Amino acid sequence: MQESVYDIMLMFWRVIINIFFREIRPRGAYNLPRQGALILVAAPHHNQFLDPLLLMSETFRETRRRVRCLVAAKSLKRKSVGTFISLMGSIPVARAADDAKPGKGVVWLADEDPCILRGSGTQFLSELAPKKQILLPKTVNSALAEVLEVISDTEVRVKKEFGGESGKGTSRIREKVAEIRQTGVEGLDYKILPYVDQREMYRHVYQCLTEGGCIGIFPEGGSHDRTDLLPLKAGVTIMALGAMANDPNLQVKILPVGLSYFHPHRFRSRAVVEFGHAMDIPPELVTMFASGGVKKREACGKLLDLIYDGLKTVTLRTPDYDTLMVIQAARRLYKTPGQHLTLGQVVELNKRFMEGYEHFKDEPRIKALRANVTKYNRMVRDLGLRDHQVPVASKATWKILGLLLYRVGLLLAWSILALPGVVLNGPIFLLASIISRQKAKGTSSPFHLEALAASTVKIAGRDVLATWKVLVSLGVTPILYGFYAFLATIVAVKANAPLFWLILTPVAVMIALPCIGFAALKFGEAGMDVLKSLRPLIVSVIPGQQKHLDRLKAMRKNLSNELAEVINEFGPQLYEDFDEWRIHTPSASVPPSGSSTGLWRRKTSTGAVDAQGNLLVHPMTWLDERLFGWSKSARRGTSVWADSKSEAASGQVSPDGSDDEDGGDYDNVLGYLGTYQGPSPATSKSKSARSSYADLQQLRMTTSSTSNTGHISYGDVGLEDHSPRLSPRQRKSSLSDGVPVERIKELDRAESFRDATEDINRENSLRRRETNLSPSENDS
Incomplete structure (x- = not known):
C-alpha cells in the first residue's frame, strides 16, 4: 500500500463524508495506541461502505495511522467502489454467502436424527461435498449447517444441528415443514454455500500485524439495519491469536469501536465514533490456540467473548425498535429543559438507560413508567410537536x-x-x-x-x-x-x-x-x-390548544420527576457506587431566559451563538434574542462538557432538536456552540472496565449553567473532589420543583446549603410518592 495514494484517497473521502454528515465526533480517541500491531473491531455495521471510511478517517485524524480494512471480495468486483477500495490497501475477504447458489429440489429433517437432511428432487452427490454449507430460507431464521457426509442424492449428514445444539432451530424447521406440507409442498428450499479457503487473506493480515500495522474489521460479517448486534464471526480471533502464535515477540492489541448514527441513511445526519479501551490478548489464550484442536476452538471462543464484552461498552443494543424509542424518550425526559448535551453525552445516556432497563424491565414500576412514556410520546406526536418544544410552547x-x-x-x-x-x-x-x-x-x-x-x-x-x-x-x-x-x-x-x-x-x-x-x-x-x-408556534396560536399544552407540560414534568425517582430507587441496586455519586433530581421546569449570558458575551475563544460574529451564522437566534429574548442562547449556560477533543465525543453541544420521536434522534440544529478545552488526557480518569454509576453521574455533573434559576446545574466535579462549588462559573446543587417559601424560611441558617437542599428534595420526593398522582392529573 502506497502511503501517498492512501492519504490522497482518504482526503477525498473525508470531503465526501463531511458533506454527507452534518457532524462527526470522535469519543475516547485517546485510547488509540500510536504504534504497534492493532486490530480495530467496529460495530454495529449500519452503514455499508461509509462505516470503514469513518473508521479510517477518524483513526488517521487522531493518530496518523493508516487502517487496512477487511472488505468483502465481492465489493472489489463492483466498478463503482472496487477501484477506491483497492487503492486504500483494503484486504479482500471471500464470503461463502456471496457465492451461494440455489440447490435443486426441497429438503426436510429426518425424524430420527436432526443432523440428517433428506430431500426430494435433490442431487446431493453432484452438488454437495464435505465442508460445503446448506442455508435454509428466512422463514426458519436462515439456519445454516456444514456438510459432514454426503450419503446419497437424497440424504446428507450435517456436522451440527441447524440453529445450534439448543434444539430451537430444529423445532422451528420441523414446524415449518409440517405447516407447508398442508399446502402440498413437501419441504423447504435451500441454498448451497461453497467452501472458501481463507489462507491468502490470513497471510496478508499476519504480514500487516507483524509489521506493526493496523487492521480494521467488522466482526458481524456484513452490514445490517437491526437494533442489536449480529452474532460475531470468529475470524478476528484467528487473526489476533494466529499472528501472535506465529511470532512470539508480537503483541497484538484489540480495540473495540462503536459507531453511533442519528439517522444513518439521511443526508446531513450525525455520527459518533467511540473508541473503547485497547485490550491485551492473554498469553494463555495464545498457548491454547497453538495447541490446536479443541483447545484452539476454546481459545477463539474465550477471546470472542472478551471482544463482545468490549463492544458492549461502546454500542447501544436494543431488542426492538419500540424499546429504542422508549429509551431515547426517557433520556430526553431526564434532561433539564434548556440543557444542551454533546453527542457523546447523548450516546452515553442512551447506553446507561438501556443497561438499567434491561436489568429492571420486569419491575411493575418500570412497566408503568414505560406505558406512561409511550402515552406521552403519542400525545406529543398528535400535537405535531417534539419533546424539546413542549416546555417552551406557551408565550403571550x-x-x-x-x-x-x-x-x-x-x-x-x-x-x-x-x-x-x-x-x-x-x-x-x-x-x-x-x-x-x-x-x-x-x-x-x-x-x-x-x-x-x-x-x-x-x-x-x-x-x-x-x-x-x-x-x-x-x-x-x-x-x-x-x-x-x-x-x-x-x-x-x-x-x-x-x-x-x-x-x-x-x-x-x-x-x-x-x-x-x-x-x-x-x-x-x-x-x-x-x-x-x-410547529410549536402554530399549535400555540390555535384556539383551545393551550389546555392540551398545559396538560402535556404537566405530564412531562411529572414523568421527568418520576424518572429521576426511579433512577434514585433502582440505581443503588445496579451500581455499587450510586450513593457516593448521587446528585439531585434535575428540574423539569424551563429556566427563565433573562439573567444569563449576555448577547455579546463570548463563551469561548472559538465563539458561540451569543457572539456578535455569529449574526451571519444563524441570524434567527440573534434576532430572537434581540426582539423577544427567547433564543436558546439565553438558556444554555456558559460551558459545555469539559473534555478535550480526543477524550470527549464532541466539543460542541448537540441542540435540543436532536430528537425525533418517530425515528430516533432528529436532525435539527439551530446553531453551533464554541468548544471548551477541558483537562488533558493525562489528568483524566479513565472509565472503569466494569459498569459504574460514577460514569453516569460524571456525565450529568459536567454541564454547568450560569443562569440563576430554579433548575439543577451540574458542575465539573472530579472523581476525587467533592466540593459543591469548584469555580465561580459553577452553581451549587439546586432545589427540585414545588418547594414552598415557608419551608425555606424554616431552615436553620447554620445548616450548610448542600445539606438543606438534600433534606428538602428528599421531602418533596416522599410527598410526591405518597400523593401518587397520575401525570395527566397533576398540574403542578
Missing part, C-alpha cells in the same frame, strides 16, 4: 404571532437564497433517492443485486441507503455539471461572445456550481431549522 399571544410572522419571513428569505442551488442540484437528489431505495428494497430495476433481496439479516435494507446516495451523487454530479457547462457555452456562442469568454465560460461554470451547491446546502439547513421551529 402577541409575542407568538410576532415570532411566527418573523420566522415565516426568515423562512422565505432562506428559501429564496437556497432556491438556485436546489433547482440546479435537484436531479442529483432525486436520482440518489430513487436509486438508493431500489437498492435497499430489492425491487426490480435495471441495476444489479439488490440488498434486501440478497440478505438474510436485513430488515428494511437501510444500511445501504447512505452508501448508494453517495455513490450515485458522485457519478451524476460531474455529468450534470458538465451538461450545465455545455449549455452555458452554447449560450455564449449564440451571444457572439469573444473567444476569451467562450473559453472562460465552461471553466467559470464548473467552479461556480459547487459554490452554489454549498451555499444552497447551508441556506437550506438554516431554512429547515426555521421550518421545524414553526
Whole structure:
C-alpha cells in the first residue's frame, strides 16, 4: 500500500463524508495506541461502505495511522467502489454467502436424527461435498449447517444441528415443514454455500500485524439495519491469536469501536465514533490456540467473548425498535429543559438507560413508567410537536404571532437564497433517492443485486441507503455539471461572445456550481431549522390548544420527576457506587431566559451563538434574542462538557432538536456552540472496565449553567473532589420543583446549603410518592 495514494484517497473521502454528515465526533480517541500491531473491531455495521471510511478517517485524524480494512471480495468486483477500495490497501475477504447458489429440489429433517437432511428432487452427490454449507430460507431464521457426509442424492449428514445444539432451530424447521406440507409442498428450499479457503487473506493480515500495522474489521460479517448486534464471526480471533502464535515477540492489541448514527441513511445526519479501551490478548489464550484442536476452538471462543464484552461498552443494543424509542424518550425526559448535551453525552445516556432497563424491565414500576412514556410520546406526536418544544410552547399571544410572522419571513428569505442551488442540484437528489431505495428494497430495476433481496439479516435494507446516495451523487454530479457547462457555452456562442469568454465560460461554470451547491446546502439547513421551529408556534396560536399544552407540560414534568425517582430507587441496586455519586433530581421546569449570558458575551475563544460574529451564522437566534429574548442562547449556560477533543465525543453541544420521536434522534440544529478545552488526557480518569454509576453521574455533573434559576446545574466535579462549588462559573446543587417559601424560611441558617437542599428534595420526593398522582392529573 502506497502511503501517498492512501492519504490522497482518504482526503477525498473525508470531503465526501463531511458533506454527507452534518457532524462527526470522535469519543475516547485517546485510547488509540500510536504504534504497534492493532486490530480495530467496529460495530454495529449500519452503514455499508461509509462505516470503514469513518473508521479510517477518524483513526488517521487522531493518530496518523493508516487502517487496512477487511472488505468483502465481492465489493472489489463492483466498478463503482472496487477501484477506491483497492487503492486504500483494503484486504479482500471471500464470503461463502456471496457465492451461494440455489440447490435443486426441497429438503426436510429426518425424524430420527436432526443432523440428517433428506430431500426430494435433490442431487446431493453432484452438488454437495464435505465442508460445503446448506442455508435454509428466512422463514426458519436462515439456519445454516456444514456438510459432514454426503450419503446419497437424497440424504446428507450435517456436522451440527441447524440453529445450534439448543434444539430451537430444529423445532422451528420441523414446524415449518409440517405447516407447508398442508399446502402440498413437501419441504423447504435451500441454498448451497461453497467452501472458501481463507489462507491468502490470513497471510496478508499476519504480514500487516507483524509489521506493526493496523487492521480494521467488522466482526458481524456484513452490514445490517437491526437494533442489536449480529452474532460475531470468529475470524478476528484467528487473526489476533494466529499472528501472535506465529511470532512470539508480537503483541497484538484489540480495540473495540462503536459507531453511533442519528439517522444513518439521511443526508446531513450525525455520527459518533467511540473508541473503547485497547485490550491485551492473554498469553494463555495464545498457548491454547497453538495447541490446536479443541483447545484452539476454546481459545477463539474465550477471546470472542472478551471482544463482545468490549463492544458492549461502546454500542447501544436494543431488542426492538419500540424499546429504542422508549429509551431515547426517557433520556430526553431526564434532561433539564434548556440543557444542551454533546453527542457523546447523548450516546452515553442512551447506553446507561438501556443497561438499567434491561436489568429492571420486569419491575411493575418500570412497566408503568414505560406505558406512561409511550402515552406521552403519542400525545406529543398528535400535537405535531417534539419533546424539546413542549416546555417552551406557551408565550403571550402577541409575542407568538410576532415570532411566527418573523420566522415565516426568515423562512422565505432562506428559501429564496437556497432556491438556485436546489433547482440546479435537484436531479442529483432525486436520482440518489430513487436509486438508493431500489437498492435497499430489492425491487426490480435495471441495476444489479439488490440488498434486501440478497440478505438474510436485513430488515428494511437501510444500511445501504447512505452508501448508494453517495455513490450515485458522485457519478451524476460531474455529468450534470458538465451538461450545465455545455449549455452555458452554447449560450455564449449564440451571444457572439469573444473567444476569451467562450473559453472562460465552461471553466467559470464548473467552479461556480459547487459554490452554489454549498451555499444552497447551508441556506437550506438554516431554512429547515426555521421550518421545524414553526410547529410549536402554530399549535400555540390555535384556539383551545393551550389546555392540551398545559396538560402535556404537566405530564412531562411529572414523568421527568418520576424518572429521576426511579433512577434514585433502582440505581443503588445496579451500581455499587450510586450513593457516593448521587446528585439531585434535575428540574423539569424551563429556566427563565433573562439573567444569563449576555448577547455579546463570548463563551469561548472559538465563539458561540451569543457572539456578535455569529449574526451571519444563524441570524434567527440573534434576532430572537434581540426582539423577544427567547433564543436558546439565553438558556444554555456558559460551558459545555469539559473534555478535550480526543477524550470527549464532541466539543460542541448537540441542540435540543436532536430528537425525533418517530425515528430516533432528529436532525435539527439551530446553531453551533464554541468548544471548551477541558483537562488533558493525562489528568483524566479513565472509565472503569466494569459498569459504574460514577460514569453516569460524571456525565450529568459536567454541564454547568450560569443562569440563576430554579433548575439543577451540574458542575465539573472530579472523581476525587467533592466540593459543591469548584469555580465561580459553577452553581451549587439546586432545589427540585414545588418547594414552598415557608419551608425555606424554616431552615436553620447554620445548616450548610448542600445539606438543606438534600433534606428538602428528599421531602418533596416522599410527598410526591405518597400523593401518587397520575401525570395527566397533576398540574403542578
